[in-house]
Amino acid sequence: MPDRKPVSLRLLAPFAAALALIAGTAQAGPTLDAVKARSTVKCGVLNSPGGSAPDANGEWRGFNADFCRAIAAALFNDPRKVEFVATTRQQRFTAIQSGEVDVLIAGVTQTVTRALQLGLHFGPIVLHDGQGFLVPKALKVAKATELDGATVCTMPGTTTELNVTDFFRLNKISYKPVVAEEFREVLAAFTAGRCDVLTQDASALAITRSQLPKPDDYVLLPERISKEPIAPAVRFGDDQWQEIVNWTIWATIQAEEFGIARDTVDGFAGSPDPSVRRFLGIDPGIGEAIRLDPRWAYNIVKAVGNYGEIFERNYGKDSPLKFARGPNELVQRGGLIVSPPFR
Amino acid sequence: MTAVRLAHLGGGRAWLRRCVGTPLNAALTAAALGLLALALPPLLRWAVLDAVWSGPPSACRGAAGACWAFIAAKLRFILVGLYPPAAAWRAVAAAGLLGGLVLLSAHPRLWRPWLLGAWAAGLAATLWLLGGGGGLEPVASRLWGGLPLTLLLTAGGLVAGFPLGVALALARRSRRRTPRLLATVVIETVRGLPLIVILYVASLVFPLMLPGGISVDKLLRAGAGMTLFAAAYIAEAVRAALQAVPRGQAEAALSLGLRPTLVLLLVVLPQGLKMAIPSLVTIAIGFFQDTSLVAVIGVFDLLNTTRAATLDSEWLGFHDEAYSFVAAVYFVVCAAASHYGLWLERRLNPERRR
Known part of the structure; x- marks a missing residue:
């Protein structure tokens, strides 16, 4: 062998x-x-x-x-x-x-x-798989490039955060980060509407969405900004x-x-x-x-x-x-x- | 303990006096009551009033309270894990057998040599019930899980670790240098490592050292690592207790013409082990909780089956309920063991009773 x-x-x-x-x-x-x-x-x-x-x-x-x-x-x-x-x-x-x-x-x-x-x-x-964006349907966004000026919930110092920064810079659109140390806090901020966008690997976002109080009110955007x-x-x-x-x-x-x-x-x-x-x-x-x-x-x-x-x-x-x-x-x-x- | 015993002696009135007797105590009592008033109503509302007790996952969506329906649906899985449902009675019987052995061993009056035999037979019967063979359908050890596995890891580790620990303690007290050195190295190395490292070595390093095609059962590897861990701690507890046996006892026995082995077996060890019991109970409680670390190597103990139950995509997100339930199970076992330890201490050392 x-x-x-x-x-x-x-x-x-x-x-x-x-x-x-x-x-x-x-x-x-x-x-x-x-x-x-x-x-x-x-x-x-x-x-x-x-x-x-x-x-x-x-x-x-x-x-x-x-x-x-x-x-x-x-x-x-x-x-x-x-x-x-x-x-x-x-x-x-x-x-x-x-x-x-x-x-x-x-x-x-x-x-x-x-x-x-x-x-x-x-x-x-x-x-x-790959990093995706979950947004409320009420935002009426169909593509990630339409997210100009959105608030994005991330955890500091993660690859996820770097990917977001790169994506918005490459597409020449702006975003406001809402940073929290723990995923639970990030999720709470997103559920409470303190940020417009939740970002994780797409499969993880699907899991997260199924646990939200009203899963149907949120949509997973088609873009993947990383390769998994x-x-x-x-x-x-x-x-x-x-x-x-x-x-x-x-x-x-x-x-x-x-x-x-x-x-x-x-x-x-x-x-x-x-x-x-x-x-x-x-x-x-x-x-x-x-x-x-x-x-x-x-x-x-x-x-x-x-x-x-x-x-x-x-x-x-x-x-x-x-x-x-x-x-x-x-x-x-x-x-x-x-x-x-x-x- | 003194406080509780005084309360028993003086009844409710004395207890009340202790709570509000001095300004400081009164303030502490008021603060504690205030905290309870803040914490209890929301907890009650969550756990009882707004809780959902039965039904499908959809019944729990949007409920304000706890979803105990999740526990109801997953109870079998949490308690026996991946064990085949058709044979679940065997896992339950194994857990009952181990629990029965512990109860049987509880009273000092039953501490006779036959109890050792009962434990050996009981553990063998547990392994037979879980693993099958000899008339029972074989069930691979990777399918064992839940409460029976947690109890088996605890009991197996302690029962196998006890003689090893006593031997290590005796070796460390030996006059000869080689056994003393060996025992010291083993005890200090194992005590110097966190259990999680021992488990990683058993599950990650050890298999890579084996040639291809040979694999030692994962549970056995984990169990061996845990036994070693328990033995090192038991050894130190026993050694400390042996140290406390007055030197005159051994000298008196020797001067009566008893051989050194018999001095050890009949005079020093019985007195020493009796003194070691309180710390052994503490070690046992800690060890019971430590078994939950086997989750890191993919063994489905009680805590890991609970965690796995929360990952079923049909029932996602009921972490609070799952961990509340399993915390209650651990608490009941540990609290009972700890009260037993206190009772035993009083009973074995009546002269120290105040």
Whole structure:
């Protein structure tokens, strides 16, 4: 197995070697072998509303949790074959590096340092997040550039505040900052109308809005003034496993591009379209290439639905968060979500 | 304690005299009553009068008071976490078993050797109930959570930490240099580190030291770290108590021809441990509260299940209700333990009673 641990950890190698002798076990094969041997996918998640959180019955629900289930459906034709491993912000990267989880779908922003210093391959971007603006509808603003002269609630010294300053300067419009140390105070100021604009990552704004006394009185502006591409991560040195994760996510996107949904997927069995037939495994080919059940993509859609369904169920209009798709719309409808061709 | 006992002796009238007897006391009483008058009505209005007791999340939107419907909907999750609903009775039974063991151990009259056996059997039964096997459906440790887990971490850490702590205390008092040095290094290192650092080492550094493919259960790692932490503090409490046993006791026993091991087991330790009990109870209460730190490594103890319950997008934003509820649970347990400690102290040291 190639070295996948940061340089500093090599100092610990003698300990690891000693422990290996004590344990007397050979190194396990690649992740895919381990996953197949244990018949479950260990999926690292992070508690967040809409992302992944246990419901009243202790079932993990959310956008990230559904992608974990999609991987299990692709491999085992059973979305329940997931071991959800709750991680924390501090501990999530250790969990993936140490092999405690097979894949990390925990709201991680893809960055170059994370990829190279932590030894992680990022999969397809599942969520284009970024800093947005929440304003009262009464303000009658449709675009962020119309916010000239607005009062903006921020917390001092944060990246959020810097992004706001840059955005207003670049667009040559003015704003008045209302600064408070704590998010609770910021929120109180916004609810009381002491500022016109609340700014955070857009997904966080959707969560905040759903908790306001009258969520429908506020609107999330379409602009994103920072980049927070959220992607799943796997360890270096597991190419086959990485491809399965990647193509599982792309399969949900491709399904939406084809217009195939959870409820309608069975109706496509007789489809004359050769690309749909290949995708659903009616005509063989792709399953062999990825070394999975020929109907793996069908199984994914049948289990969790297409990308749009996953989004709307957890973040969007079918959820309490009512997060508009915005950049997370398909490319063919003006967003950024796209799948490479399945052929 | 003196104040309360005097009040008991003198009845309500004496108590009243203590409250308003001197100008200073009268002023303090008035100030306290004033604060209560300010704080209580809004609290009552929030917690009782304007509260929503049942219904869906929509029933709570716009309500002025607390949304206890949230607690009602999430009660099972807060108490047993991710534990499979069909097997929830096992988690409840495990919590009951641990609680029963604590109650059983409460009275000094029952402090007999068989109690140690009862604890060993009780902990084994708890692990069996939670983990399954032997006729019960296996439940992975990552699904354990809530109150049973908090109790298990507390009881397991203390029960395993106690013998280790006593051994460390004895080693530190040893005449031989090597055990003394080793024990001192262990105790001072562990006591010099915050528990959260020990947990991070157990959950972040340790797994990276293991070769690929081998992983030690996260809960076990956390439990081992906490046991070590408890042992270091217990060791110091026990050592201090052993120090307080008059030297003449050991000398008298030796001069009667008792072997040194027996002197320790029959004379010094029984007297020393008795004196260590008040500080051990304090350590136990602190340790119970410290278990909530396992949340930082993603273990679902009682506090973390409560936090997770507030992140369900169906029920967002009910932090006040959630934390009020869990604070009440922690308070009841800790207050009961602390009163028990006071009672025990009086009972064990009747000569000190005033």
